Amino acid sequence: MKKAIVLGASGGMGYSLVNELTGRGIEVVAFARNEAKLQSLFASNPFVRIQPGDVLDREVVYMASADVDTVFHSVSISYEQWNEKLPRIMRNVMDVAKGRKLVVVDNVYAYGRQDGKRVSEETEKNPHTKKGKLRLALEQELKASEIPYIIAHFPDFYGPHAGNTILHHTLKSVLLNKKSGYVGSLDIPREFIFTPDGAKALVELAMNESAYGQNWNIPGERLVTGNELVDMIRSLTGYDKKVSSVTKRMIRLAGLFNPFMREFLELSYLYEHPFQLDGRKYEREIGALPRTPYEEGLRQTLAFQAAEVN
Template identity: 55%
Template sequence: MTKKVLVLGASGGMGYSIVKELLSRGILVTAFARNREKLEKLFGEEENATVFSGDLFHLEDLDKAAQDVDIIYHSANIPYIEWKEKLPILMSNILQTAEKHAAKLVIVDNIYAYGRSGGAKVSETTTKNPHTKKGNIRLQVETQVKEFNVPALIAHFPDFYGPNAENTILNYTLLNVVKDKKSSYVGNQRISREFIYTPDGAKAIVNLSLLNEAYGQSWNIPGPGVISGEEIVKTIRKITGYQKGVSTISKNMIRFLGLFNRQMREVVEMFYLNEEPVVLNGEKYEKLIGKVPSTSYEEGLRQTIAYMKQNK
């Protein structure tokens, strides 16, 4: 029985929701991130949470945080510009720590390694054929995990939105809505794509993590279907009464910003996801566990906006 776990990247969007989900099940959680002040703000009043500020690139920090834990949840991320050099080192540190403490490893992953989908829903048996630098790095890290002697499961998610999910493209739109300023949407507003509400994703990944048979495999965790930017804006207006304009951020605009900002140069490469979205097939999860946790976009956006207003 799982008694104590470690969540890496606990101050991020998915990490925060994973901590909350675990706590709701009475599991002791060590919430790990770099910024102690933010951790205290998020979890300081939680009876079963211990906050640990540390650096994932320092093995001794990980070692100390992983004392007596049964499972390590890896939901930490680093800026795109550091992926090539640092992501394999980061994963190596986490794998070494899991092996040393005989802990299982649960990895939050994105959809980049799948590459272009050709319009079909992708399942876990779909050949991963990344065509971007970042997709190739994610696939390299996945191979790294499989070569290590640690029981691990990898969960692939579409783009996140939800409470405390600040580093996301939908958050970019919602920030100005909450401030009642003109806002923007990244990508063609007429194209439908998939998002997942972080508390749903957290519930699904925790469900998997508590089953021994889920390890040694990859899992797709889809959202509640696809939605266009136009539908998102319409839903936001319905929830909030927001009246301001929402402009479109195009690939060329991001490419132009990339002339001055290296991080934006890296974003351009992933823009294909706004033009030909990758949509996940969740049948494998449903066969093992049942229905994938699914909050409607309207309710998810309502909860997210309420959280943002409360935590300005």
């Protein structure tokens, strides 16, 4: 890989991907809609060319990708826009990726309800939600193409500049010294991944020719309860206010007034009956997965968010 484009470069995973790639001496086109944010994140990085644009505009993406060999698709949009925009985005990305390699950052929705199982790449995908069915349909469309692809499944993100994530909103209230909330039960173990770990694992895959044409699971450090995370946050910050569980009923009520929360409701199964991604295939074929301990990942995330709040 000599030069890559990262679509969605200003998001949590996109930001970490740009840093991981340029840290290896790879030139990167950082593509996202907000030019000011791209400038604030990457203006001092000599390996980055900043390219503002909307991934829905195929010609803009095509021109930005003219001299790259690998396309990283880490674009994220709000749930209420998925039906209208997600297929268009994926098809634009696939058009641009013809003659190149395509690396897709994906979630776990296509697996459907797994009720506490450890889920491998061979686990049958049987989505029961609209979002899961759409993700699976787009995955199948990509697999039917001739594009060399990697599809990487990740659990929930947290990390530097990983806004609009569950833990981001919890930590934001902590930094503002307000009462905070945590989506789901504080007692149920779940999985999160520190975005720099996810980016490192994904770039390792992208550098490996044999990784293409496959799905890969990239898990977090381990399963962790909300109570464990809150204890770590208190230890790191001295925060002493209450952290409450945000229940399914509360999400449903919020959905009466908020389109995002209305769409988010169908994903509540992931917080009631979570499952764990199995990373043994990666460790067998690629090497050890990066696993930053939650306490250190939270320390770094809090430091980044504190800078943004201030």
